[in-house]
Amino acid sequence: MGENMRRDSGPPWGCDPVVPELHDSCAGYDSITGRSDSTALMNKTVTLKSSSSELDFDRPNIEDYLPSGSTIQQEPHGKLFLHDLLNISPTLSEAAGAIVDDSFTRCFKSNPPEPWNWNVYLFPLWCFGVVIRYLILFPIRVLGLTIGWIIFLSSFIPVHFLLKGQDKLRRSIERSLVEMMCSFFVASWTGVVKYHGPRPSRRPKQMTAFAVIMQxxxxxxxLLQSTILESLGCIWFNRTEAKDREIVARKLRDHVQGADNNPLLIFPEGTCVNNHYTVMFKKGAFELDSTVCPVAIKYNKIFVDAFWNSRKQSFTMHLLQLMTSWAVVCDVWYLEPQNLKPGETPIEFAERVRDIISVRAGLKKVPWDGYLKYSRPSPKHRERKQQDFADSVLRRLKEK
Incomplete structure (x- = not known):
């Protein structure tokens, strides 16, 4: 995480000329007798031996902190002081390294664009662009999205309630309506999406709608999840509920066994990442003994950062941010389908797919579990760190 801090063998504070009475070994001055010769220094040493706890306020004897009856073997040229024992420079070095090179938190941070408009000739153009985006483009986009909702709801509600006995026809129409509504949403951002490679298809006349696994x-x-998206066979879960994970695993197996079900669109990280890194993939999706079609998505942040930081921004505000930008630009790559190889574990399969996606989209792999974003450090981890520090203190005791 970082380089260890240098540890000197002498006192950490050095010989401060402002406080000569605390460093007689350097200044050669006896603050008690007023003599500065070698005899005075020897007398000072004898005095320290008789009452070290009274004179060495900055350097207390470690024997004062040990249980009664305990003794320490002292070296002939010095004593073991508390500051020598409690040398926490390795611990501080590790903590500083974790702060400087925090490869976990940076996976979930928004990256604001570099300021470019603070000069005389660009600032007026930027202000003009703000007027266009907020007073012209945004109202047009809201109007288009409203028209889309009116068309969608006026068609979806009758189909959903009047075609209850004809499930196959109803699901087909509902899929088409959901796909149309998604197109209205992308249009409200002026989405510019460039697709690369053939779209995966399992059978003739494959529907393009996907069932999604999401929080x-x-x-x-x-409300949209439990009503409209339910028609696609989407699977919902709660990250904090262990029972939900078992239910999701069972629903996944049931879904992939149905021939008429929509393909599953899975984000195996389990959380939103800022499109610079790829965290560890969950192995559940790779235990289904099904063909996996990797899809790599890379956003061009020239106009807006499409990453949703759910801890700092609601989805409504994120949607408004996209709708008030110039455009959302991204590339989507449909990669070669992958299957579990003989002798390969689901974890190795997940890592292999992660490598393929990371290379294609230019993302950096990090060895982190995305679920750590929603959890606090375990008390066992903290206790283990404390025990490691205690062990280092005991080792110093034995060395001295």
Whole structure:
């Protein structure tokens, strides 16, 4: 994580000329007798031996902190002081390295664009662009999205309730309507999406709609999940519930066995990452004994950062941010389908797919579990660190 801090063998504070009475070995001055010769220094040493705890306020004897009856073997040329024992430079070095090179937190941070408009000739153009985006483009996009919702709801509600007995026809129409509504959303951002490679297809006349596995959200997003997106066979879960993980695993197996079900669109990281890194993939999707079609997505942040930082921004505000930008630009690569190789474990399969996606999209792999974003450090981990520090103190005791 970082280079260890240098540890000197002498006192950490050195010989400060402002405080000569604390460093007689350097200044050669006896603050008690007022003599500065070698005899005075020897007398000072004798005095320190008789009452070290009274005079060495900055350097207390470690024997004062040991249980009664315990003794320490002292070297002939010095004593073991508390500051020598509690040398925490390795611990501080590790903590500083974790702060400087925090490869986990940076995976979930938004990256604001570099300021470019603070000069005389670009600032007026930027202000003109703000007027166009907020007063012209944004109202047009809101109007288009509203028209899309009107068309969608006026068609989806009758189909959903009137075609209850004809499930196959109803699901087909609902899929088409959801796909149309998604197109309205992308249009409201002026989405510019460039596709590379053939789209995976399992059978003739394959529907392009996908069933999605995602976190259950509150508010109006949760309402859409439980009503409209339910028609696609989407699977919801709660990260904090262990029971939900078992339910999701069972639903995954049931979904892939159905011939008429939509293909599953899975984000195996389990959380939103800022499109610079790839965290560890969950192995559940790779235990289904099914063909995996990797899809790599890379956003061009020239106009807006499409990453949703759910800890700092609601989905509504994120949607407004996209709708008030010039455009959302991204590339999508459909990669070669992959299958589990003989003798390969699901974890190795997941890592192999992660390598393929990372290379294609130019993302950096990091050895982190994305679920750590939603959890606090384990008390066992903290206790283990404390025990390591205690062991280092005991080793110093034995060395001295």
């Amino acid at each position: 259950k959200h509150p508010g109006w997003v949760g």
